[in-house]
Amino acid sequence: MDQLNNYLFISAILFSLGVFGVMTRRNGIAVLMGVELILNSANLNFVAFSRFGGMNLDGHIFGLIVIVLAAAEAAVALAIVINIYNNLNTINVDEASTMKE
Amino acid sequence: MAEMLFWLIAALTIASAAMVVLNNQLLYSAIALLFTLFGVAGLYIYLWADFIAGVQLLVYIGGINVLIIFGIMLTNRISSIRLSQTNVQQGVGGVVSFWLLILVSMVITKTPWYQTTSAEPSSTVREVGTLLMTKYILPFEAISLLLLGALIGAALLSREAS
Amino acid sequence: MENSFILYSLLILFLPLLAFVIQIFFGKRLPREGDWVSIGAISITLILAITMFVKMLLVGDPEFKHEASIVWLDMGAFTISLGFLVDNITIIMLLIVALISTCTHIFSTEYLKGDIRYSRYFGYLGLFTFSMNGIVLANNLMSMYMFWELVGVSSYLLIGHWFEKDSAADASKKAFLTNRVGDIGFFIGIMLIYSAVGSFAFTDVFDGVASGMIAGTTLTFAGVGLFMGAMGKSSQFPLHIWLPDAMEGPTPVSALMHAATMVAAGVYLTVRIFPILTPDALLVVAYVGGFTALFAASIAITQTDIKKVLAYSTVSQLGYMILAVGTGVYTAAFFHLLTHAMFKANLFYGSGSVIHSMHHALHEKHDHETDPQDMHNMGGFKDKMPITYWSMLISTMAIAGVPLFSGFLSKDAILAGTLSFAQHHPEHLLLPLFGFGAALMTAFYMFRMIFLTFHGEPKMPELIDDIHESPKEMTGPIVLLGTLSVYIWYTLPNNLSPMSSYGWFNPKLDNHNFKGGLVHPIDSSVPGSISALEIAEHAHHAHHMAMYISIAVAAIGIFLSWFIYIKKGLSVNALAERAGFLYRWSFNKYYFDENYNKYLYQPTLRLADKVSWLDWELYDKYFINGFGRLTNWASKVTGKFDFDVIDQLLVDGTGKIANLIGRKFKGVQTGKLQNYVLYVAAGVIILMVIQSF
């Protein structure tokens, strides 16, 4: 519990799961959830390094900003998803490929 | 006790994260994500980051997760279709992800991390606040602008095409 | 005393201007179109001028002089002051201007009755009077030049009064432009003097000349330059062409401006600047004047238009005055200016009266073809228009130099001057010959005019019943000025002899001193030049001889005229036939207008066209736009290089290569997000693996 590596491993697992989710999910919202996992893993790392690096609060600030960024990202991404849904009647990201040649 | 609770929280986090990516029911995934986020918040508390934990609860769980659930509701006709979805390339994805995990773990174990010990602070809110208003004032302002932009952009994108 | 003179001058100057302003802005809306405003203003100036004249007589000092000036323009070192110079000459001139102007105003009320631009006409008369008074009062060259130009403008406006007629419009333009030619000289003269003396004021200039700040050739050129202005305004050869054409203006205007006052401004100027004219400059002046006198008279002999005769006679008389200045007897010139103003204005009024009457008669007959100014359509008007006739006869005798009339006195003074000049400079014998020749011709053509107009059988008998004497507004001025053409006014109060010009306006020389008279000659400021006193003395001695000769030539002239036109002792046509080309030349004014047109105006216009063509068609189109074309060509070349080599070969080549590669690897682009993420992750793994080895 006060081992850095514990946190890092948890974070790594979360990250792998997130990547897996992004890779395998077809639904846009599900992809988004994967991204959230990745972001959380990164955040966990920031805070962990802060805790074991002499309680330097810069890490916290980074975490904070990432959270806010995530919120913005989620808002815009969902807006896009809804827009895609309105236009294409699907939110499966592999079907939204009209840009492809 | 605290030790055990820690491992419990860790397990909950990882398990629910796995649910998020593996469950075919979209709404279940979303609920699982809720637990993952809770778990991460708990880990934050173990990392003495009470403020971040609070923000995690408020923004992630109160904001983003709710938003995602809204998104799911808005993009599926609840009455007609089951809120499910299918996955693709699970095999190759799983392999790649697994290898990624292995490699990252190797990096974690092999790296001699810089570590110092320090006393647990009573609360980080004051320091974080001070930092935000002094050293990080510019990023703070920038991020607020970004938020504003995202807000307007989201509103613009999702409005009815006239 | 001093203040009152300056105050009067100010009033005299600005009252006509006030009338002008009122007429221009409100004239049409006033009762009687506001002619009473102008007449009122001008009458006040006349009263003021008479008052000044009387005061001046009471002072009786030939050296009498007042000056007042204000700084008008101040740049620090460079300043221009405008001001008044009131002396005897000024006051006499003011009186002339005010008198003739008043007469003209009154005369015009009848002459221009019903004219569409009646009020504007009176306005312009006011402007003219203002400007003329300005010239007269100026105490410096700059303000003189300014009023000089303003006089030109009022002349332009008045000659062009009936601008619907092309001839009137042409004449007004010609008058202005010809005057401008003279003004160029005037201005160059001013600049020469200013750059040497550093002041425009007459007194400073005279002092400067006396102290040798400007001398020799420069001074001669300055003098001749100033004289050029006088040549333009006083219509001297070769700038005489505008005055006869100026007769297109209404006749009262001709009387006021082109006979009595404006054209005399040139003489006035030369009188004013006399002290700075060098002997060489004076010779130029004398020859120009003398030649003009003879030359214009020779044209007047053959003219048939009554106003043209008078116009050329004016040119000739002005030549006389200029000749007098040139020979040094400038007091005589001024004296002649005065008498000439009276009788010539009167002659014009008379001719105006005749034309007016003719016009009405023709109008009755609905005849709009016949020229009412042509003397060949007149004749026998003597009994129909007695007042006009007698008054014009008096003036004619005055101009012809018959004793008992004013012209005799002044002409005699001039001729005496030329004669004495020739006695001292025998090589300039031509000058008195000019003078006497012109006197002979003057007597001839003036009486020819009288005989053709008033005597003999009517040439258009159908008109004679409709010819009437003009109304009182017109005969009044005629009678007044006719009266003023008698000698007695000019010899008072000093003598009553009709044979001696000694009087108010011409001083008596007694034992090397001038006695009496209002205008005494001032010595020349030019160092080394002969003094005015000497000249006057010489003239005094030549006086008697000049008188006999001038009476003789006048008698011969009148006799010839009588013999040809009354006695019919010689046929006019036969005479014209005999004279051949001389007659034709004279009749066609020596073809001056034609030649000027051919050798001066048209070439100038052609030059202007050429220059404009050069500027626009050649320089601009080819040279300036050539730069554009050159740039255009260069840009085309670079453009070709740019497209063919850089764009097509290099840039597009790169693009093509990229395109080729792209097509090969197209399959990778599935458009599926998941695949892309997979690639990324796999890439990371590969990198990490590579890194770990």
Place this chain on the structure above:
Amino acid sequence: MDYILSWLIWLPVIGMVAIAFIPRDKEVLIKQSAAVTTGLQFVLTLVLWNNFDSKDGSMQFKEWAEWIPSFNISYYLGVDGLSLPMVILTGMLFFIGVFVSWNIKKAVKGYFALFLLLNTGVMGVFLSLDFFLFYIFWEVMLLPMYFLIGMWGGPQREYAAIKFFLYTLFGSVLMLIGILGLYFSCGKTFDILELTRVAPEALSSIMWWGMSAIKVIWILLFIGFAIKVPVFPFHTWLPLAHVEAPTAVSVLLAGILLKLGVYGIIRVNYGLMPDGVYWFSYALAFLGLINVVWGGLCALAQKDLKKLVAYSSVNHMGYSLIGMAAVVAAGEAHGANLKAAQAGLGGAVFQMFNHGTISAMLFILVGVIYERAHHREIEGFGGLASQMPVYTGVTAVAFFAGLGLPGLSGFISEAMCFIGAFPVYKGIVIASTIGILLNAAYFLWAFQRIFFGELNEKYNDLPEINRLELFTVIPLLVVTLFLGIYPAPYLDIISSTMDTIIEHVVSMATYASM
């Protein structure tokens, strides 16, 4: 009184922004806003005049602010007796210009926005004391002018606009090179006042390509300014641009933009290169002579009334050049004739102003007749005097002002130019007095052909000049008449500054052999 100069410059921009927010169909409101803006600016110029100390020949109301410190560029404004009359004239003519363009039909919004932008540019050039700022404003003028001619002009407007643009741009480029040359050789500063102190000394020791730096920079800047004046042989853009431009733009072009050239020469060339003045003065006077004669002859030959007026500008600016050249009279070489120098330079500056009012009047009047008859062929009219007496009267005064009649302001300045230049350039001045005759000839001939003679049947229902048009002409007429009778107010403003300039040119010249 603080920041009054900045207000003068930026007020039109405020107006422009305001106009940008007015819907394009509210044309009257747009015009009113433009009128209010320019009117306010005009009032401000008068306030400036009222507070101006005419005894002081140096810069007043100075404003300074850092702008681009790394290149030593600053926002530096000031006004003296040379620029103040031009500032007042600018305020007046732009105000009048709004009313002259009252009947513009096409794209009103854009027109007035550009109009106000032009206003800012012109005002800025007259007021800036930093060379870089000066140049920026100089270029700012160019663009609106291009569009104003190119979009609202006559049939050949595009050709005219391009030509104007390229011509002036060519000059600007040379000017920029000159400015940079000054910058690098005089201690890296753009401050004109500083350069005025430093440049005469600094430049005299530098040689470029075997030529003194003074000569090189003088020529570069002179060509830049000469194109604006315009000095022969850089004048051919002018008739074309004038003829094609809409009336108000012609008014401004002739009334103000041409003055920038003369202003620039006096402010920059005279201030920074006194030695150059001595070197170039004969050429300057000679160019003036050519301008006078060439412009006069070309005007005489024109068939298009507007072109005639345009060439008369060439002719009139010639007098200004001749007068300007007289400044050397104050030097020892010409007997320290301060009178002549004052007369000449003062006359040149006065002529600038007078030509501004007179040519503006002439162009407005041409516009009036063009709007009625739809052509400008001089021969095509005739006898209008009886049809339009008021118009005829006003035009007569304007023409007489143009031909230099005493009592109207043009005479005084022409006479001063001649009198000033005469002691130094006798031959040139005597030759150029022919201009007096040419002026009269082309104006009176045109006047006769348009107004005199029988009335042309076509025009017997031509309406008289209306109140709005009279309102635009009368103020100019009054100014012309007033200054013609009593020039003292104007000369009071300029005379101390003229003394400063003369003193500067004479004392700072090193007389080094260049």
